[in-house]
Amino acid sequence: MDSVLASPSTSSFSSSPLNKINHFSTDCFYNYNCISNNTNTSRFSVSSSSGICSLRKFSSVKFDYGYRYGCGCRLRKRSGCSKIESKNTGDVMGSSPSPSPAISQPKVVTGPGGYILEDVPHLSDYIADLPTHTNPLQNNPAYSVVKQYFVHVDDTVPQKIVVHKDGPRGIHFRRAGPRQKVYFDSDEVHACIVTCGGLCPGLNTVIREIVCGLYHMYGVKKVLGIDGGYRGFYAKNTVQLNPKVVNDIHKRGGTILGTSRGGHDTSKIVDSIQDRGINQVYIIGGDGTQRGASVIFEEIRRRGLKVSVAGIPKTIDNDIPVIDRSFGFDTAVEEAQRAINAAHVEAESFENGIGLVKLMGRYSGFIAMYATLASRDVDCCLIPESPFFLEGPGGLFEYIEKRLKENGHMVIVIAEGAGQELLSESMQSMQQKDASGNKLLQDVGLWISQKIKDYFSKKRKMPINLKYIDPTYMIRAIPSNASDNVYCTLLAQSAVHGAMAGYTGFTSGLVNGRQTYIPFYRITEKQNKVVITDRMWARLLSSTNQPSFLSPKDVIEEKIDGEKEPSNGLLDNGNCSQETLVTSKEIPKEKPK
Ligand SMILES: Nc1ncnc2c1ncn2[C@@H]1O[C@H](COP(=O)(O)OP(=O)(O)OP(=O)(O)O)[C@@H](O)[C@H]1O
Numbered sequence: 272m273d274s275v276l277a278s279p280s281t282s283s284f285s286s287s288p289l290n291k292i293n294h295f296s297t298d299c300f301y302n303y304n305c306i307s308n309n310t311n312t313s314r315f316s317v318s319s320s321s322g323i324c325s326l327r328k329f330s331s332v333k334f335d336y337g338y339r340y341g342c343g344c345r346l347r348k349r350s351g352c353s354k355i356e357s358k359n360t361g362d363v364m365g366s367s368p369s370p371s372p373a374i375s376q377p378k379v380v381t382g383p384g385g386y387i388l389e390d391v392p393h394l395s396d397y398i399a400d401l402p403t404h405t406n407p408l409q410n411n412p413a414y415s416v417v418k419q420y421f422v423h424v425d426d427t428v429p430q431k432i433v434v435h436k437d438g439p440r441g442i443h444f445r446r447a448g449p450r451q452k453v454y455f456d457s458d459e460v461h462a463c464i465v466t467c468g469g470l471c472p473g474l475n476t477v478i479r480e481i482v483c484g485l486y487h488m489y490g491v492k493k494v495l496g497i498d499g500g501y502r503g504f505y506a507k508n509t510v511q512l513n514p515k516v517v518n519d520i521h522k523r524g525g526t527i528l529g530t531s532r533g534g535h536d537t538s539k540i541v542d543s544i545q546d547r548g549i550n551q552v553y554i555i556g557g558d559g560t561q562r563g564a565s566v567i568f569e570e571i572r573r574r575g576l577k578v579s580v581a582g583i584p585k586t587i588d589n590d591i592p593v594i595d596r597s598f599g600f601d602t603a604v605e606e607a608q609r610a611i612n613a614a615h616v617e618a619e620s621f622e623n624g625i626g627l628v629k630l631m632g633r634y635s636g637f638i639a640m641y642a643t644l645a646s647r648d649v650d651c652c653l654i655p656e657s658p659f660f661l662e663g664p665g666g667l668f669e670y671i672e673k674r675l676k677e678n679g680h681m682v683i684v685i686a687e688g689a690g691q692e693l694l695s696e697s698m699q700s701m702q703q704k705d706a707s708g709n710k711l712l713q714d715v716g717l718w719i720s721q722k723i724k725d726y727f728s729k730k731r732k733m734p735i736n737l738k739y740i741d742p743t744y745m746i747r748a749i750p751s752n753a754s755d756n757v758y759c760t761l762l763a764q765s766a767v768h769g770a771m772a773g774y775t776g777f778t779s780g781l782v783n784g785r786q787t788y789i790p791f792y793r794i795t796e797k798q799n800k801v802v803i804t805d806r807m808w809a810r811l812l813s814s815t816n817q818p819s820f821l822s823p824k825d826v827i828e829e830k831i832d833g834e835k836e837p838s839n840g841l842l843d844n845g846n847c848s849q850e851t852l853v854t855s856k857e858i859p860k861e862k863p864k
């Protein structure tokens with residue numbers, strides 16, 4: 272029989288659809304048996320614990336893959352089959368109190384004294400009458416002794432902690448942590464974890480701690496690893512994760528799940544989430560990944576699914592705004608010391624020795640800046656935010672010559688994104704992009720090595736010994752250090768608490784030393800950059816004694832043009848989410864000698 276339709280009166284499932292679930296296949300299809308068939312019926316309804324889902328006209332033709340309806344139900348009909356198969360709709364759907372707008376609106380709450388809470392979405396924003404449960408942590412011997420273990424519902428964390436007496440209280444984020452009531456029953460949870468973008472020390476630790484947090488704190492047993500980044504949702508295998516599988520992974524670099532760039536097909540990803548009956552999605556990745564997570568959340572919300580989407584910010588470049596720093600950054604800075612030390616040893620050992628180290632940092636020079644400050648052996652640090660020029664008074668070559676004459680050797684640290692404008696000018700570069708749309712950079716290390724060698728041998732007739740070290744991928748691939756491991760644990764646990772508490776569409780992040788939930792739009796709206804008019808860059812300049820390669824006029828002009836005021840430095844507000852005042856348009860051309 273080709274037609275398998277149900278009448279409204281006979282096709283309603285019981286109020287607890289989970290009771291009716293039979294496993295249909297290994298990828299978690301659930302079968303709901305239809306009580307009667309009626310080939311002419313054009314409407315039917317599905318009851319669930321979270322409400323009624325009314326389906327539109329259901330034609331009697333044969334479907335190969337199924338149809339999707341506004342409320343998040345998915346039906347499949349097969350020729351000769353007298354069943355309606357719903358893919359785990361019971362625990363992922365809910366009735367929508369009112370039609371949701373296409374894109375969710377920021378949840379901003381204001382209070383006295385200029386208090387602003389930039390809140391994160393909650394499942395109850397678009398699903399009515401969601402049942403709550405007592406947090407199982409209440410009975411956990413490890414946690415029950417902690418005074419005030421549960422986070423107060425009104426706890427928020429200020430974005431800026433340096434304030435003036437009469438200033439407004441400013442922007443706050445919701446404090447992360449366990450809530451007394453949770454919106455998922457432990458047995459109901461089917462979580463998945465995906466890692467996207469480039470590698471970063473600590474990825475495995477975050478994976479481990481999500482799995483262990485879910486398992487040990489909340490008794491969640493079903494956790495799926497998505498293989499190979501976003502495209503893994505629809506094009507790759509999955510792996511079942513449990514504490515045993517992830518036990519030792521924090522000691523390894525990389526990600527046991529694999530990662531990728533590109534391949535973000537929102538609708539296919541959400542289809543896969545829905546088809547597999549996943550109701551908590553943990554997405555670990557950088558700015559691009561969080562943008563992807565944001566659109567996944569919007570689509571899930573649009574479909575009315577009871578699925579929490581939690582982001583964990585990953586970026587070795589530290590280019591994600593709002594948060595104090597990203598995990599893996601500390602490890603990267605520490606590991607960069609080994610390369611800088613090697614460069615210093617090489618440089619010291621030869622006449623006019625120059626040790627040149629390239630570090631990661633596509634658009635943000637944080638690794639280079641902190642590695643330089645930590646080392647104290649570095650004579651010059653070049654980052655994307657600080658334009659420089661090679662020749663002429665005040666230029667890089669003049670400074671190198673001065674240092675070699677004074678000291679006999681020097682160490683230069685360059686971030687991979689530094690001086691890209693100079694490269695593209697001289698190399699007529701093509702604007703190539705990677706699979707995620709990120710601009711592919713030229714190797715500035717090789718380029719600048721050649722430029723320095725040419726200049727001193729051809730123009731200055733001065734012998735130099737330049738050793739170029741590129742440790743970038745070696746740094747990125749190591750396991751996280753002790754401090755990053757603890758940080759990763761807190762981030763992962765915060766994400767788990769948030770998802771269990773029904774929050775969604777958030778990134779878990781450290782703000783002023785406190786774990787918070789940050790709405791996606793705040794994470795994705797801009798990139799975190801080194802502010803070269805801030806104190807931290809000034810500290811660097813004073814440590815290396817390098818010229819700023821920038822006249823004060825350039826900075827003042829930009830301030831007037833851009834009508835921006837310099838903001839506080841990283842050390843002062845514990846927050847590096849500041850914009851640079853100097854944009855690429857002001858990068859001076861190579862000045863004539
Ligand atoms: N605007 C966007 N919308 C949807 N998906 C996106 C968007 N930008 C990037 N993505 C997806 O996010 C994933 C990771 O993006 P990307 O390669 O830029 O790395 P990232 O997360 O920024 O990490 P990093 O730059 O630190 O390596 C890719 O699969 C990409 O397709």
Ligand SMILES: O=P(O)(O)OC[C@H]1O[C@](O)(CO)[C@@H](O)[C@@H]1O
Nearest residue numbers: 468469470587588631632633705
């Ligand atoms: O070569 P890949 O893996 O695409 O990525 C390199 C880029 O990834 C980053 O490490 C960010 O993850 C950048 O610093 C670097 O430019």
Ligand SMILES: [Mg+2]
Nearest residue numbers: 468557558559
């Ligand atoms: Mg990125």
